[in-house]
Structure formats: structure tokens, C-alpha cells
Amino acid sequence: MVDAVPKDPPERVKYAVLGCGSTGYNVVQELVGESRSILVVDREESRVSELRDQNFNAVAGDITSESLLATLPVFEIAFVLTSDHATNLAAIKAIRKRLSGVHIAARAADPISAGVLGSSGADYVLYPPNVVARAAIHQINKLHANRISRRLHTLLSGWEGTLAIITHKNPDPDAISSAMALATIAASANPKKLTCRIFYDGVIGHQENRTMVNLLEIRMEKMDPAIIQDCTYLALVDSPGPGQNNTLSPRTRVHIIIDHHGNGSGPDPGTAFVDIRPGLGATASILTQYMQELDIPVDRPLATGLLYGIRSDTRDFRRNVTPQDLNNAAFLLPLTDSELLEQITSPSLSQETLDVFGIAIRSRRIHSGYLISNVGYVRNRDSLPQAADLLITLEGVNTALVYGITDDAIVLSARNRDVRLHIGNVLYEAFGDIGDAGGHPNMAAATIPLSYFRRVKNKDELLSLIMEPLLNKFTSIVGLENEGKDEL
Ligand SMILES: [Mn+2]
Incomplete structure (x- = not known):
């Protein structure tokens, strides 16, 4: 006959494994590698005595009983692992009543009871066939x-x-x-x-x-x-x-x-x-x-x-x-x-990028959270996304569109933090038919080739000529056409 309470109970333990069948025993074996601060509770006295022979801190008792819980040391994490749904459910409720801060992992007998355990206070529900499937996939992928x-x-x-x-x-x-x-x-x-x-x-x-x-x-x-x-x-x-x-x-x-x-x-x-x-x-x-x-x-x-x-x-x-x-x-x-x-x-900024930042900041126009900035002729298109990255951080700005012109294309770069807007789709819709355009919900770019116009010497002038109808398309897609478009 084993005692119901260990002789010298510690005040606190890290883990409590409640229900020590094959799943519980495997969890105990895993935990031992990390901590000896483990308490095991099981209904079967013979199992408890075996565990004690292996030097585990084990207690025999009914895990659904609140009076048993009252005699146990306080634990931080509980594993509720019997194969019986009703027992696990009752145990979770008993723990929650007594120790509200405990983290509880519970074993579900089937996918439906998993939902019940979750809504009754288990922080993590494991359904063994699922765990096995995941482990199998992980292992085979590794192989x-x-x-x-x-x-x-x-x-x-x-x-x-x-x-x-x-x-x-x-x-x-x-x-x-x-x-x-x-x-x-x-x-x-x-x-x-x-x-x-x-x-x-x-x-x-x-x-x-x-x-x-x-x-x-x-x-x-x-x-x-x-x-x-x-x-x-x-x-x-x-x-x-x-x-x-x-x-x-x-x-x-x-x-x-x-x-x-x-x-x-x-x-x-x-x-x-x-x-x-x-x-x-x-x-x-x-x-x-x-x-x-x-x-x-x-x-x-x-x-x-x-x-x-x-x-x-x-x-x-x-x-x-x-x-x-x-x-x-x-x-x-x-x-x-x-x-x-x-x-x-954190490389040093090139002179050109710094100049582009300056122009992008000075020529910015803002309306209803939209910022649009024309940086004119640039030799290197890479300063555009960097300028857009900078401008989107401005207070009150949700979407930033920076555009300019290189020797052979009109280039646009956009950043967006308005969750209702997918800026990649907007650019695709606006410019996809005349160039390369698209991207993600929060960042996008477009390149519109100049084709025959590449021979035009004054690129800044060319840009202001071509850009107006293009920008109109953009503002109408995002729904800015009626209000304040002129300010942009
Ligand atoms: Mn890649």
C-alpha cells in the first residue's frame, strides 16, 4: 500500500502529469531530460508504486477530485492525459477552479472532444493521431x-x-x-x-x-x-x-x-x-x-x-x-x-539616393492619407523604393507612391499600410496593361517602358506629359477621383 501523499512534499513543482498511461509515461520520460520537478498522479496504485521505484514523485488518486488537488504541491504546467474524455474534462475544471494560472495541456479522445476541452479551459489540446501525423511528416521531410x-x-x-x-x-x-x-x-x-x-x-x-x-x-x-x-x-x-x-x-x-x-x-x-x-x-x-x-x-x-x-x-x-x-x-x-x-x-547612402530623398520629400503631395511624389529623372531606380520606405513612415500617410523616370522607363514604387487596400493589385490594375506592375498588399512597383519615347531628351518634361492620365487611373481605382484629386 502506498501513501496517498508523498512524505516530504515540495511546495511547488513545475510539471504535473495527471494520468500516467502510455501517453503520460512518454511525456514524463521527455520531461525528465529538462527538469526533475515533476509530479505524477494516477488512479492505479500499482503504477504509482512502479514510478516511485524509479524515483519519481508519484501520487495515487482521482485527478478529478478537488480535495486531492488541495493536498498536492502547486504546479505551473499540467498535462491531463488519461484516455477518458469525461475524466479529463472534470480534471481540467477542477484545476481551473483551484489554480487559475496553470497552463494546461490535455489529451483529446477524438477531434470533437478536442473542442470541448479547449473551451473548458485547456490551453493546448493534443489529439494523438494528429501529433503522430505531424511527427511523421516532419521526419520524412527531414529524410x-x-x-x-x-x-x-x-x-x-x-x-x-x-x-x-x-x-x-x-x-x-x-x-x-x-x-x-x-x-x-x-x-x-x-x-x-x-x-x-x-x-x-x-x-x-x-x-x-x-x-x-x-x-x-x-x-x-x-x-x-x-x-x-x-x-x-x-x-x-x-x-x-x-x-x-x-x-x-x-x-x-x-x-x-x-x-x-x-x-x-x-x-x-x-x-x-x-x-x-x-x-x-x-x-x-x-x-x-x-x-x-x-x-x-x-x-x-x-x-x-x-x-x-x-x-x-x-x-x-x-x-x-x-x-x-x-x-x-x-x-x-x-x-x-x-x-x-x-x-x-547600414551602408552609407549614395549622393544620388540622398538627392532623391530630398526631391521626394519636397515634391510630396498628400490627400486623404495618400502621398504621391514625383522625383523626376533618376539614373538608378533603386532609390525609389527607399524613398517610398521613408515617406510611408510620415504621420497621417497610409499609402505612398513615388514615381520618376529613367533612361528607358517610367518607374513607380509604392508602400501601403492601409489594410483595406492591396497596393500590388492596384498597381497591376492601373498599369499592368502597359508595363510590368504588381506586388504585395503592402509593397508594390511598376515599370512602364518608354519604347519610342526613350529618344526624348528632356525626360522630366516627358514624364509630366505622360504621367497625368496614368495618375488619374491610379486615383480613380483607389477612389480618390472625386475628392481632392487636384491636390494630388
Ligand atoms: Mn528569393
Whole structure:
């Protein structure tokens, strides 16, 4: 016969496991690794005595009884884990009555009782078949990631010649760091017979990106069709296929595609290696996973680049971020050079960007929360989003639209914090038929090619001529046409 109360009860314990069948026992085993401050309560005296033999603090009793609860030490977290719904429900109610601050995890017998337990005071309800399914998916995905990584490694180790790693147009930190990582994996898989070169088209715009390329000493070459033709293998990173956000012809045969953008048409079945994961926040996240799985050392510059890639593609973990992105970022964090990262993320402003800020601020017009600003002729379009980022922070402004003109296009950049408005859709509706336009609910851009008008010398004048009807379209879509449009 065991005593109903342990001899020297501690005042408080961290965990109480109420109901110690197979689920309860497994929870106890998991908890032991973290804390010895565990109290177990079960109806079966024989089980309690076994637990005591294993040195557990165990009590026999009815977990639904308020008078039993009164004799127990105070606990912070309770697991209510019997296989009987009525018992669990009564236990939750009894705990809630006595100890309102306790966090309760309860086991549900079926999906319907899960709802009842939740509304009766359980903070977390687990339904074992669900947990098993989730664990199975997690494990098999891990295994799959490992297989994919090995397949890439094996493929690269059998190649001979030059691998051209091609980023998307106007490469961003995600694309640049992914290219760097793929080159590192290739060098580790096949140091003797395979050479890597990294190519890009367009410009490496934002100061942050240029600073990144300089500080991390990444060698990137401008795309040249003749050189590409001479390369033995082609890999696309952060771009879903040839001709999609890169200047390759859509018919080009590529050998590797690694990306997190959806691909409408699906990649060419002849592509030797494809890993496209539209759910993920960044391509750098995929490459980080490969390096972990393959156990390839990640040096400081690469870790810094990849972390910056994940951070900037997820807007500092605020957009499209998944637990996997966070895991990969956590893996990189201790390997990064925080000073270097600081230097990259706070680069000096270029003179032109500062000038554009000045013009954008001076020429701003505001009405009903909309700010519109014409910055005129700019050499580099990258100062526009930065100006929009700045202006959207202005008090009373919910939507900011900054526009200007480059040598060959009218460029617009918009930021929005009005939840009723999807600024990407607005720009698409307004300018999608005459240019490239679209984006997210909170940030969007448009580029309208000048075509024949590119020869016009006075770009500022051209802009004011073309812009009026275009702006009218914008203001009418957002519903500003009748009120105060003239002020804009
Ligand atoms: Mn990306």
C-alpha cells in the first residue's frame, strides 16, 4: 500500500502529469531530460508504486477530485492525459477552479472532444493521431531533405567542366548568397574537375547589395551569352526557370534549378536537379539546409551572406517566413560575423539616393492619407523604393507612391499600410496593361517602358506629359477621383 501523499512534499513543482498511461509515461520520460520537478498522479496504485521505484514523485488518486488537488504541491504546467474524455474534462475544471494560472495541456479522445476541452479551459489540446501525423511528416521531410542534398552532391561530384550559376535579374541578397553557397557545395563535392562562375544580369542595385558583394568578396560576372554558351552546365538560383526573371532564352537547357518562387509551367522534365519550394521564405534557406545535411563547413562570409539573404527576403522574418526558415537562420546565427552584417545592413547612402530623398520629400503631395511624389529623372531606380520606405513612415500617410523616370522607363514604387487596400493589385490594375506592375498588399512597383519615347531628351518634361492620365487611373481605382484629386 502506498501513501496517498508523498512524505516530504515540495511546495511547488513545475510539471504535473495527471494520468500516467502510455501517453503520460512518454511525456514524463521527455520531461525528465529538462527538469526533475515533476509530479505524477494516477488512479492505479500499482503504477504509482512502479514510478516511485524509479524515483519519481508519484501520487495515487482521482485527478478529478478537488480535495486531492488541495493536498498536492502547486504546479505551473499540467498535462491531463488519461484516455477518458469525461475524466479529463472534470480534471481540467477542477484545476481551473483551484489554480487559475496553470497552463494546461490535455489529451483529446477524438477531434470533437478536442473542442470541448479547449473551451473548458485547456490551453493546448493534443489529439494523438494528429501529433503522430505531424511527427511523421516532419521526419520524412527531414529524410527527404537529406536525400535531395546527397543527390545534388553526387550529381556535382560526377561533373567535369564549368558550372555557370545564374541569379535572377537585378540580384538581391537571397540570390547572391544562394549562388555563393551553391559554388561552395560544388567546390566541396568536386574540387578538381568542376569550376564555378557566378553570373547576373541587370544591376546590383541597392547599396546594401553592392556592399554585400564587396565585403563578402563575391566574384560576380555580367551575363554574356557567348561565355554562357561555353559553360558545360547551367544552374539557376532564386529563379524558377530559363527566361523567368533572367535573360536566358526560355529554350535554354539548364541543369539545376533551386528556387522558392512558384513555377506556373513546371520545369523542363529534362532538368537534372530541381528543388523548387514555393512555401519557403528564401532560396538561401534551401541552400543552408543542403550545407547542414551535407555537413559542409559554412565559413563566416557565407554564413553572413545566407543569413542576410533569409532576413532580407523575409523582411526580417516578417513576411512569408516558415519555421524552417527560422531553423536555418538559427543554424547560421552563431557562424555569422555580426560586425560584417552590421556593415552590410547600414551602408552609407549614395549622393544620388540622398538627392532623391530630398526631391521626394519636397515634391510630396498628400490627400486623404495618400502621398504621391514625383522625383523626376533618376539614373538608378533603386532609390525609389527607399524613398517610398521613408515617406510611408510620415504621420497621417497610409499609402505612398513615388514615381520618376529613367533612361528607358517610367518607374513607380509604392508602400501601403492601409489594410483595406492591396497596393500590388492596384498597381497591376492601373498599369499592368502597359508595363510590368504588381506586388504585395503592402509593397508594390511598376515599370512602364518608354519604347519610342526613350529618344526624348528632356525626360522630366516627358514624364509630366505622360504621367497625368496614368495618375488619374491610379486615383480613380483607389477612389480618390472625386475628392481632392487636384491636390494630388
Ligand atoms: Mn528569393
